[in-house]
């Protein structure tokens with residue numbers, strides 16, 4: 410089946426950097442996106458492409474709207490949806506007071522399924538078509554999120570959490586069950602349609618060395634599954650890591666020594682790293698999830714994007730809900746701009762788009778499948794409405810360039826500005842109650 414969508418189109422071809430390099434992105438003011446069997450056939454100027462369009466192609470027009478690739482969230486916890494915006498604590502106290510109690514509720518598979526359904530529909534509501542997702546320690550939490558994503562044909566990666574120390578007893582697994590339960594989930598879900606599995610130790614503080622070694626063994630046995638964990642988020646956490654793992658050079662080194670630093674390993678936060686860590690992460694192919702709303706909300710620190718990119722570390726944006734305060738990658742990009750501004754760096758709108766699409770796809774080693782509109786990419790895309798609110802309508806109408814208009818939009822937008830979200834060329838509307 411061939412379809413075509415007419416609107417303004419913006420997508421990235423590489424990282425536009427701090428100067429918004431013009432060759433790194435393409436913009437078609439009156440554009441056409443041609444889809445064949447769920448994949449991109451071509452994107453370009455409507456005036457050129459409409460000429461050669463066969464008569465049987467189904468044409469949908471979105472006048473005044475902007476099509477961008479589906480957003481990719483590099484780090485989010487679906488079980489924490491119901492504790493988003495919880496007051497007053499930094500990381501380690503926040504986990505005890507809010508995160509662990511709500512995660513304990515996931516011992517009930519029905520609750521897990523209900524939250525998973527709301528969560529994936531909220532992703533789509535915000536234009537997010539791919540995410541790397543934490544479950545809870547319960548294996549059925551992974552089943553729940555995979556089932557919900559599969560029903561919507563989403564490219565989604567998730568895993569059950571591994572944690573066997575420094576946490577409530579009801580949330581503990583152990584080294585053996587972490588290995589066998591994760592292995593069973595990999596066999597059940599990894600590579601099923603668009604789904605992928607991530608070995609998911611929560612963070613080094615909540616895993617014994619024995620459990621980290623078991624996770625590393627699994628990572629060696631399944632080199633094409635992902636690894637998903639947290640790294641160097643909070644200063645107190647980093648101090649505790651140094652005490653718990655005295656023989657490791659750094660926090661990152663704890664993971665490296667366990668065999669958990671390799672391609673397809675994604676580390677959320679990465680706030681307190683040194684040059685050696687960054688070089689090591691780039692060298693081994695690990696990636697960083699930049700989670701600005703969470704880092705500000707939990708008072709964790711400021712992500713040094715220029716240093717990470719200068720070291721060639723793959724970087725994408727993460728919402729980190731429930732530490733983060735929004736599932737919207739637009740809102741997340743807007744906070745990323747502020748985090749960089751505080752460090753005297755720039756984040757042009759085109760680079761923000763890169764971090765929410767192609768850069769995130771590169772972090773996940775999925776850039777041959779998603780992230781932009783090159784021919785053959787899976788047709789996941791968002792239709793944004795600059796007129797989604799009165800204020801954005803006025804502000805974007807006054808803009809003189811797409812950079813200015815898109816910057817104003819991402820600074821002001823929310824889910825009201827998502828007109829539609831398409832997954833493999835099919836509109837996926839949230840299930841309304």
Ligand SMILES: [Zn+2]
Nearest residue numbers: 486639677729
């Ligand atoms: Zn997190």
